[in-house]
Amino acid sequence: MRWAPDARGRLERAAFELFAEQGFAATTVPQITARAGLTTRTFFRHFADKREVVFAGDEIPTTAARLIAEAPADVEPVEVIRRVLHQVAAARFDDNHAQTAAWRRIVESNDELRDRDARKRADLVRAARGAFVERGETPLQAAVLAELGVLVFQVALDTWAGAEPGSRSMSATIDEVLAALPLAARP
CATH class of the missing domain: 1.10.357.10 (Tetracycline Repressor, domain 2)
Known part of the structure; x- marks a missing residue:
């Protein structure tokens, strides 16, 4: 699962789901990566921080x-x-x-x-x-x-x-x- 294609898209979808469920401030990068089935390192290859998921x-x-x-x-x-x-x-x-x-x-x-x-x-x-x-x-x-x-x-x-x-x-x-x-x- 970790090496599945569309890592960026998976991270975006996971982040938006979590932002909608628990709010932006309460959502952490590790929660996003866990939901997407990816590593935190992969997250930071695509985004500087969680704000960039919203404003990439x-x-x-x-x-x-x-x-x-x-x-x-x-x-x-x-x-x-x-x-x-x-x-x-x-x-x-x-x-x-x-x-x-x-x-x-x-x-x-x-x-x-x-x-x-x-x-x-x-x-x-x-x-x-x-x-x-x-x-x-x-x-x-x-x-x-x-x-x-x-x-x-x-x-x-x-x-x-x-x-x-x-x-x-x-x-x-x-x-x-x-x-x-x-x-x-x-x-």
Whole structure:
């Protein structure tokens, strides 16, 4: 069992089960590895600490920046935001409603995780801002667009995660949030 494939996935599933059952603070790395049937050493090959199970990697900021940079030059910036958020939603969230909802509940239940979530959002803003500058936006426009994109993403994520599973897609929720913006912010 110890050498079975998908060690990272097994550790993530075990951690989320334990976080949901007993809370983030009460869960230890040895408990996670025991549930996954792996060693503590294997855990630390994949994650720096148990927070990283919740916030592993920087793939969303990297992916978002790449998608912004790859968007056609003639597409309006707010439409770029919509397209990028749809792509991230389809790749990362649409098939994972239950896990995403559980993840949001875990984050919201712990001050340390909320702080880490805020830092990850700041990383996303920074990456998006740089990508918009590279597209030719002024630094001020890029900053506003990046903040707007992350705000839309966060509101859509929280709304979608809190909704009944299967009631709507993350992309439909993104469009709903964009439609709720004041007229001055619409394309």
